[in-house]
Amino acid sequence: MKAATKEWLCIAGMLGIIAFFYFQLPDEAEAGSSLFPGMMMFLMLGLTAVKAVTELRFPKRDSGKAKEPFPLVRVLVVVLAVILYIAAIEPVGFYLSSLLFFFLVTVAVQTTPRTPRALVTRAGLAFGFVIFLYILFTLLLQVQIPKGILI
Numbered sequence: 746m747k748a749a750t751k752e753w754l755c756i757a758g759m760l761g762i763i764a765f766f767y768f769q770l771p772d773e774a775e776a777g778s779s780l781f782p783g784m785m786m787f788l789m790l791g792l793t794a795v796k797a798v799t800e801l802r803f804p805k806r807d808s809g810k811a812k813e814p815f816p817l818v819r820v821l822v823v824v825l826a827v828i829l830y831i832a833a834i835e836p837v838g839f840y841l842s843s844l845l846f847f848f849l850v851t852v853a854v855q856t857t858p859r860t861p862r863a864l865v866t867r868a869g870l871a872f873g874f875v876i877f878l879y880i881l882f883t884l885l886l887q888v889q890i891p892k893g894i895l896i
Contacts, residue, residue, distance in 0.1 A: 752800045759793040781886075822853040838893015839882075840875050847871035
């Protein structure tokens with residue numbers, strides 16, 4: 746498949762996802778509850794538009810090089826991590842399971858060598874992201890999240 750075709754399929758897929766979530770938004774009576782998801786959809790729509798404009802102005806061309814094989818093992822690790830994450834949120838807790846999930850996924854998709862320094866960096870990024878989630882959900886939005894075994 747040509748690179749340009751893949752890009753346009755990606756754009757069409759993103760528009761399909763945005764349309765699906767648009768029809769999942771609550772009615773006008775519950776407008777306050779749809780503010781954040783609506784903002785995220787508009788952000789996603791804007792980024793998709795940027796991708797489409799970029800593809801129109803600078804179309805991707807096939808490089809002619811030998812293609813790399815599909816990273817099936819990495820994809821399977823990420824899919825398994827998502828399944829385990831969903832299963833672990835209630836018993837383990839949202840924050841601990843998120844920390845483990847983000848660390849595992851960033852290490853699994855990492856293409857650079859897995860040195861101790863790289864692993865510490867990934868752990869720090871995962872920890873920082875969980876702190877961001879804590880500030881967003883617990884402090885700002887005051888959303889009740891699954892506490893798990895630690896809290």
